[in-house]
Amino acid sequence: MDLLLLEKTLLGLLAAILGAIFISKLRGKRFKLPPGPIPVPIFGNWLQVGDDLNHRNLTDLAKKFGEIFLLRMGQRNLVVVSSPDLAKDVLHTQGVEFGSRTRNVVFDIFTGKGQDMVFTVYGEHWRKMRRIMTVPFFTNKVVQQYRFGWEAEAAAVVEDVKKNPASATEGTVLRRRLQLMMYNNMFRIMFDRRFESEDDPLFLKLKALNGERSRLAQSFEYNYGDFIPILRPFLRGYLKLCKEVKDKRLQLFKDYFVDERKKLGSTKSLDNNQIKCAIDHILEAKDKGEINEDNVLYIVENINVAAIETTLWSIEWGIAELVNHPEIQAKLRHELDTKLGPGVQVTEPDIQNLPYLQAVIKETLRLRMAIPLLVPHMNLHDAKLGERLGCGSYKGLGVFMFWIGFGLKIIPQS
Template identity: 65%
Template structure:
């Protein structure tokens, strides 16, 4: 009897919700001039038609049908997608403040403490404060010069280890694993003045495991239905519980193994040593100082570390994977890059960060990789806190706004043969186009208030690493294969290689 009563109440509630949604939808339709988009039902919107996938290729196809600004009504979520340079400029630059907040989902609310971090914080005082605090230790050219020798040393260790491994030159190795350790060392040196000795380092293994779990859970598209349609959220109870458990374990590792250790060393320094020069401070020194001054709290410190693990490490590794695969699949481009390095630097003079600025073809290879294989193809979604008008249409308040940056950089109306991997385009017809977003059709790091602040570091690490690998090895597919598989794995925000490639690295110098 109780079960029957519960079922009746559920049906009545559902009927009432549907009726209310229909009424609200009709009233809203009279008030608002919404952008075009797929037909939307009450409660579920267009979700039953579209499903959970919201990738840049899907958005490109919808734009061809509905226009350069279209709206997806996915349950309770309104999602506006922009595919034109003019509207992208308006959202990111002209009206960057109005559209400068972030739209999260139910999983990223867990992973960011509902926006206590930098990446997913709403635009306002908290975001400005976090950006300022993170800029000094991470996001300036001064930081590149402070750490570039460390990065060069890390690449040199990779080159030496690969050279000593006979399997690398014969059946091949999954180079990604060693590059991942290298990038972790780069980032953790900046954050904690810490590096890991090997892939077997117990702390590195633990850290890589929990970060991998976070990436898998966050990038998955499987939970979108619960984010779009709240009445379905109970079906995600187990998933969200797992997310909270993983997040708790990650934050505890950051706290116990790094932050508390750093606090102890600071106490020891104050008790018996001279305070460090500001030029030698690592990231956590700045964060703890900001916490001591009352600018941020301990949770903010933890979420800064969380951001660097997710945003700085993963994206750099994924970009390196794509670039290496493209060089293997385009041997003439790889040979041309190697010739440039040998000609400019001379035989065996190893690539350094300053050298990368003397190697225009190397820079073009990186830029072309980030164009064709854009890591965050629709950028991190923006949001307008209040109702707005855009392109002649009304945009509802708290609308999730995607800029299809991949399409802007691959639209044949603006690019010659965009489907080809052709670095020389950035030395010829697109020679004035830079990664900093000086031309809105190419914004791999975004542009405006919410651009990716790690651009300088990423470009430096990519340049040193790719230059050194091509200089020291001939990069080839494994025996029996002519190409590297370039299948994509598109997640919530990022596009990675579906499979970690095995590659052959034949040493040039013995």
């Protein structure tokens, strides 16, 4: 009986493999697919490439297969483009066709299957979420409204480092203080709230949950179940932990921030001269029926992930590179002392008059990209990409973008 069951299982597996190969051949006739390493049944290129899809490994593959190539990761097909022209094609020329994001089992949990803005399917909901988030986050008016708060937070970091005598001799772990600064910057914009110190219990709880969310989402531990669905039952424990972390985070956002702001709005109405924080705009959209309560919480989720840690990484790398390149640090200090005066803090209006500072920032972003591959894009319908190379594209392809060696270099001052 056991042998009969085993025989049926093996025959079924063989039939599934042959069917997948046959369907792939049929679909391949519609478009010429990009080149890539030869896949093996079921696993595709996963056993060859491994979990580590970092930009350095993909650079080596691009040297072998060209500026556009295909990776078959189990049942997922990923197109990798590694030139500015192709990246522009994905992001701009065919921005609508490739406007969606590829998701996975873990991101489906953390985003409520696309109830946020970043991972929602391109369409009416995406446009609505984009419009709602533009006014409170992505306008010059917001920059001018909150710049004094940002400048005060930066000044507080400098003062705190100065107050610590060990900083000058033993050094200091700057990340902790910079992390508090970034949380305060974003929570001022979102909720008109800030944390007084690194030991604030609510700050510690928020930071821990956000950190656990990032660890679970960025881990390679769940890739096998995402790439090969028949292995997904082995992820039950991992996905249960993801759901618990998601529930705790959303409940924290709701209890301590969203509901608190609602109470304040119900007891104290804002007049036209008062500054509305981001959550006020978002709650107005909810009250108008444009979005629901879950959408509000997932917007807060997006900002906690996308706006805080990525900026913190870039600041850390910028400081590290200046420490490791004292000659560039000296030139930058010379520009600041000459244009502003010794010890004078940089403010938002000063930046346009500081070309070397701008070059240092751009070179940091080029050399130490927070997300080298960007967040993968996906086409919902059949599309063509890299026509001059004779390539086409299936629908549902994840598109990774990376390009190494392009960008603004630091230009030494004369």
